[in-house]
Amino acid sequence: MSHGEAGGHEFPPMRSIKRWFVTTNHKDIGILYTITALFFLVLGGVLAMLMRVQLWSPGASVLSAGAYNQAVSAHGLLMVFWFISPFAFGFANYLVPLQIGADDLAFPRLNAMSYWAYLFSGLLFVASFFQGGTFDGGWTMYAPLNLPTYMPNIGGTTVVLALIMFIAAVTMGSVNFLTTMYRMRAEGLRMRDLPMFSMSILLTVWMMLFAFAALLAALMILAAEHLFGVTYFSAEGGTLLWTHLFWFFGHPEVYIVFFPALGIMAECFQTFTGQRIVGRKWFVLAMVLVALQSFVVWMHHMFLTGINLEIKTLFMVTTIGISLPFDLMVFSLIYTMIKGRIRFTTPFLFSLGALVLFIIGGITGVFLGAVVLDYEFRGTYWVVAHFHYVMVGGATGLFAGIYYWFPKMTGRMYDEYLGKVHFALYFVGFNLLYFPLFVAWETPRRVFDYAPGLTSWHQVASVGGFVLGASFLVMFYNLFVSMATGEEVGDNPWEYSTTAEWAVSSPPPLENFPGEPSYAGGTLSFRDEPELTADGSGDGESAGAASTDGGVQTDGATAGGGTGLVGEPGTATPTAAGTGAVHADEEHADHASFWPFVVCFAGFLAFLGVSGIQSGGAYLGLTAVGGVLSAVGFVGLANESFHVPEPTVAEQWPFGGVENMKLGMWTFLASDVVLFGGFIGSYLFLRVANGWIDWHHEFIPEAHVTFPGLVNTYLLLASSFAVVLSLVAAHRDSSRGVVGALSLTWLLGVGFLINKGLEWQHLFHISTEAFPNGWNVGTNVASSTFYLTTGLHGAHVIVGLIMLVYMIPRAWKGAYLDDDSSIEYFGLYWHFVDIVWLFLFPLFYIL
């Protein structure tokens, strides 16, 4: 059964446009991600070329100063956020379930929603160009340039909202991948044996889960500065606060971008040298170490700010430290080449190119990690050259991926000659473009005027930019033509490939495997258990020769010391059981839902409306339409019958016994901890910056007292207890008890909001000598932190109340008596909201 023709669930064929709006299948979503990311590559690339035209001579006027600033900012934002990582996640979507032996991701509709949120966030960015100009404060969005004072265009606000929507997509994806990879691995596939690409994605999503939450906090605060006039980044210490929040995200982001490329490089090195990665265990440990260290190096981006010398020294040490595990990985890859027999295919050439470029990018980055040198290089083209060698070096690895897996995704081979032409043009263009920037390092960053003596270097760079751009024309032509006329490939066109995707047809069937995948016997096999066989004729097992990436298992142990060739040439291919057996769940699994598209399209309208809501009119209408459509979408999503079977046998360490939904909720909450941590941390930082005690004397009115906070603490604790009571009632099969307890929870939550509303009203309208016009959101930094942080918490309460409105009528019909897991999942959310308040109460009402 081919990918396109698979059906049985009213699932349109691949040729149908409808399919691409309703699909929730991970391979389709992977293709959508890949194509969309390439669109943003072209958009960001065109902006880059405009910049290189402007830089042909010092102070040129092809673009106006404002347009240049917009081009620089939009290029950086689009490439970093909307191209590189989503491009990697096109592969991740397509391949991770295949590599780990899962039929799909744990939450297919969430996966579709993640894609649509990504696409519409990008379109929101595009829309910003038509709203009086897009964001022009640089990709790092430093304060105070990011504030409405310096960026009054609605388009600037739209970009902030687009990034928020993008992070929503990222968070959904992170939760989904983590749940899938921890809960749905084929039998016998231990975490340590994950294929290198899947391992890199696992570590990437961990970093994404926490790093993007910190950026989300920063962006939500920034959006509030634009929309509600709060005072954070314009307050004392505010500019420094932005840099902390941004770079706490920003440095892990470097590895978020690079790790998937590293995984692809490792796969390609293994396949095209016929040699298992030398020191694989240490390679993986080095990646884990980098993922952890990535969260303790962010202040090396802040050496020129007013942070103290002790912390600068500490972060210089941690920064130098993070280069050590990378050294190990680089030497491992080099030694793998030495020990293997290299075949210079296009994917290998791009992988090797990525390694060379990353080595240059890494070495030049060490300069910036040293405080003294950074004083000289910061804000110059040295930084521009360095991070392009790292980030675009990473993208080079991703282009290896598109050639490596093109035969798997399309069933046809690309033109190898054109692939090599692409690589040659790409590699020459890349180095012509970026290396001269090291030489012309004294050029000030983000400025199109420079010393006349540097002109020739900039002209070489501009030529290189156009060569690099032209190389993609070759790639697009090659892939587009090959998709239709390329030589048909079998299951596995690559000798020595070992991962599971090569053991199924190209492209793979809709639900991936002809049976239950298992590595229990040491190699990949597919169990067609008689009871799972539609016609009852299954022979029990069929085997392919793919192995876990950690080596072939024998009696549960990992064999192969990394010294021999992996796999046997051409044997990692058998696919079907040959019995016509189908996975029993196949008849029931759903793959189509229109609601993720509806919800995200509604979100697009709502965000677009909110961006200009202060000007009313059409923007107000857009907000209303988006809001109503969102509600319709979520109701449709909640009421839709959508079956996702879980594997009957799977490796689930270390989360065995924690069902998918529960693990997904806990993972989301871990991310939410960082979001609230960002808000609370911002409050604490600003309070330290403004003087902890002075804060109370200067910024807080006497009318701001403890009592309303205490009452709300009582209300929330009681509501948490009521949720617990509803679970107890469900255990006792008491439908009335469940309804009563959930209704009590709802009433207490509403009481919480009413009490908060009364308190806010009172504070808004106080009139004292110190605060003659009340204590509003924009009165001072203390009022801003108070209203915004407790407001975010209040928004969480409102979301919980909406969930209860859905649950209570269902409870009335006895929905939770047989299965109370929904109450438990809701409880996890509600109790977490309670926990957050337990800290907001003392911080904002007592201390």
Next chain:
Amino acid sequence: MARLKLYSAIFVVLMALSTTQAVVERTGLVDFDAPETYWTAFGVVLVLSFVKATFVATYYMHLRWEPRSVTYLFLGGLFVALALTTAAAYSIL
């Protein structure tokens, strides 16, 4: 039934600890003009919050009965948030 008694007892403890926090404030221990007293009260109030949060997470969110890895997952998020806050605040001291 045993669990219900446990949950009820925890609820009483949570309410009592919250009241204690307010009492600390009402009795003037949170004195902004007396640093030593203030920072002692600061510590007491925040420790009480951590104790309450631990009770809610451990029993109401059932962490006690889940695999330990779930606790580590949650603590991972908390550690990240604390690392950001602490290091950022320290950087300007």
